[in-house]
Amino acid sequence: MQRAIASFSQDELGDWVAHLVCGHRQHVRHKPPFWSRPWVLTPEGRAEKVGLPLDCVLCDRFEMPASFAAYKRTAEFDETTIPAGLLRDHTTKAGVWAVIHVLAGRLRYVVEPPLQRDEILEPGRNGIVVAEVPHRIEPLGPVRFFVEFHRAVT
Numbered sequence: 001m002q003r004a005i006a007s008f009s010q011d012e013l014g015d016w017v018a019h020l021v022c023g024h025r026q027h028v029r030h031k032p033p034f035w036s037r038p039w040v041l042t043p044e045g046r047a048e049k050v051g052l053p054l055d056c057v058l059c060d061r062f063e064m065p066a067s068f069a070a071y072k073r074t075a076e077f078d079e080t081t082i083p084a085g086l087l088r089d090h091t092t093k094a095g096v097w098a099v100i101h102v103l104a105g106r107l108r109y110v111v112e113p114p115l116q117r118d119e120i121l122e123p124g125r126n127g128i129v130v131a132e133v134p135h136r137i138e139p140l141g142p143v144r145f146f147v148e149f150h151r152a153v154t
């Protein structure tokens with residue numbers, strides 16, 4: 001899916017890396033004739049690209065950004081205490097991912113476009129919530145679960 005560029009940094013070899021709003025990083029090398037991105041070599045060129053999208057395959061794969069860590073979690077819910085907002089399509093904030101942990105029973109987890117997934121969560125099978133992607137859950141009988149939120153470690 002498409003993710004906007006938030007900023008740039010250089011790796012240990014001096015190659016440029018784009019930091020995307022989802023938390024993922026992607027090399028944007030200028031190595032002709034393989035990759036031609038002369039704009040990446042100047043501050044002005046990079047500044048013009050901030051806010052423009054790159055295709056993020058790590059988001060497509062539901063891969064939590066490597067530098068992320070849990071910072072808070074919800075209370076434990078069951079089929080009678082699930083907040084109504086979780087049953088309708090909703091999203092996390094920019095740069096916030098989550099993990100749905102099922103302690104007992106089963107939850108249906110539906111992810112809407114631009115990603116798409118419809119799966120059953122149960123103990124040992126967590127749901128990964130990709131930042132800003134609409135999703136909802138639905139209890140399949142008695143269930144106990146909580147949601148853990150992750151963001152970049154600063």
Ligand SMILES: [Zn+2]
Pocket residue numbers: 003020022023024056057058059060
């Ligand atoms: Zn991403």
